[in-house]
Amino acid sequence: MSGxxxxxxxxxxxxxxxxxxxxTLDEFVGQSKVRRQLRLLLDAATIQQRxxxxxxxxxPPGLGKTTLSMIVAAELDKPLHQTSGxxxxxxxxxxxxxSALTPGEVLFIDEIHRMARSAEEMxxxxxxxxxIDIMVGKGAGxxxxxxxxxxxxxxxxTTRAGLLPNPLRDRFGFTAHLEFYDEDExxxxxxxxxxLLGFDVAAAGVSEIAGRSRGTPRIANRLLRRVRDYSxxxxxxxxxxxxxxALTLYDVDAHGLDxxxxxxxxxxxxxxxGGPVGLSTLxxxxxxxxxxxxxxxxxxxxxxxxxxxxxxxxxxxxxxxEHTGIPIPDAL
Numbered sequence: 001m002s003g004x005x006x007x008x009x010x011x012x013x014x015x016x017x018x019x020x021x022x023x024t025l026d027e028f029v030g031q032s033k034v035r036r037q038l039r040l041l042l043d044a045a046t047i048q049q050r051x052x053x054x055x056x057x058x059x060p061p062g063l064g065k066t067t068l069s070m071i072v073a074a075e076l077d078k079p080l081h082q083t084s085g086x087x088x089x090x091x092x093x094x095x096x097x098x099s100a101l102t103p104g105e106v107l108f109i110d111e112i113h114r115m116a117r118s119a120e121e122m123x124x125x126x127x128x129x130x131x132i133d134i135m136v137g138k139g140a141g142x143x144x145x146x147x148x149x150x151x152x153x154x155x156x157x158t159t160r161a162g163l164l165p166n167p168l169r170d171r172f173g174f175t176a177h178l179e180f181y182d183e184d185e186x187x188x189x190x191x192x193x194x195x196l197l198g199f200d201v202a203a204a205g206v207s208e209i210a211g212r213s214r215g216t217p218r219i220a221n222r223l224l225r226r227v228r229d230y231s232x233x234x235x236x237x238x239x240x241x242x243x244x245x246a247l248t249l250y251d252v253d254a255h256g257l258d259x260x261x262x263x264x265x266x267x268x269x270x271x272x273x274g275g276p277v278g279l280s281t282l283x284x285x286x287x288x289x290x291x292x293x294x295x296x297x298x299x300x301x302x303x304x305x306x307x308x309x310x311x312x313x314x315x316x317x318x319x320x321x322e323h324t325g326i327p328i329p330d331a332l
Contacts, residue, residue: 020193020221021067023074029192030185030217031064034176038068041174042075051104052076053173054127054154056112058161060299062218063178065157069108072155078104085114094119095134095147098126103150112156113163120168127154127171180215180303183207189217190224194238199228201238208243212256214300219256226250255304255323260288262324264297265306268316269324276313 022028025035038055045052055072057065066082073080081101088094088109093116101107109115115123126132130149156172158164169175181189187210194201201209201224209227213220230246231238251259267285268275283290288297298314301307306320321328 020196021070022192023071025071025075028064028067028071029188030181031068031176031178034068034178037174037176038072042072046076051151051153054171055156056161056164056169056172056175057155057157057178058175059159059178060180060216061159062216063180064217065178066108066110068176069106069155069157072153073106073108076104076106076153078106078153080106080108082108082110085109085111088119089116091116091118091122094122094126095132098132098149098152099147101150101152104152105150106153106155108155108157110157111159112168113158113160120165123154124167124171181213181217182215183210186210186213186215186217186220189220193221193224194228197224197228199224199231199238201227201243202240204240205238205243208240208247212247212252212254214256215303223247223250223252256300257304257323260286260292261297261301264293265301265316265320266324268307268314269321269326273329274321275315276310277315278313282314 025039028035041052041055052072057068059065069082070080079102081097083097088097097107122132126149130151132147132149133144134147154172161169161175161177187206190201190206190209190213194206205227209220209223213223227238227243227246230236230249231242234242234245236242236245247253253262257265263286264282267282268277271285272282277285279290279294283293286293298307298309301320302309304319305317306323308315308317316324318328
């Protein structure tokens, strides 16, 4: 049997993904302050019949930066062109994208901090004056030809705002800092997604999913789909027992920790006596790359109060010890 999805099934899956994304600011759950700020920015631009200022969306993955860029284009009733920083490795790549924009179009660059430096420098002039300089020829005979661009709105998204050079950051008229969601907001996200997926989940099940979603809507939607799959395969209703069974199967505990999170925390507690332990040593002990531990695992463990970072290394907190179920030594 072929492992490829039929066109109908593939279309249904894409439809589900698209349906889970809110289409307007009013439908977007959470980030109330950012939504009000964006509403004012877009309404003012519409009244003045101009392109809105460039927008920078900063925050951890999964909080809705891509969705907000789509909403900006939808609210302006303008087309959206999407690309990413890693895809723009030369100034010519950016020039091709900018020259193809139509008047008022919204350009979304995800992970904008990962653009090539030459492209960043070209973007400075494009954002301020809507023009770029194209170099023609090589060596002493090279000449610069100015190219006028259609007015556009740049929406940049970054998970590492500190890596953006100051000249680029200063050219954004508005910077939004997205925050993690609380459990009530995530419950609304889960309820909305369940309704769009046609999946009936009990209120207790919704709360359970929200509590294990690490403050992130993307994770909430992903866990909901795994619970839906479990209920579909086993023929069970979407009650709290099905939620427990599905999330236990996928190694997501009551606090939202997955297998790797627990391995890291247990390594600090069991193998290194609660720390301090260096990042590279910790990574070797669990068989993962140091970058994975630092970028994927640590932020949540620190935010949850289970781990702390000190100048000497990573240290398990009292709450971290309690989570592993290992008694804290008297010496600590």
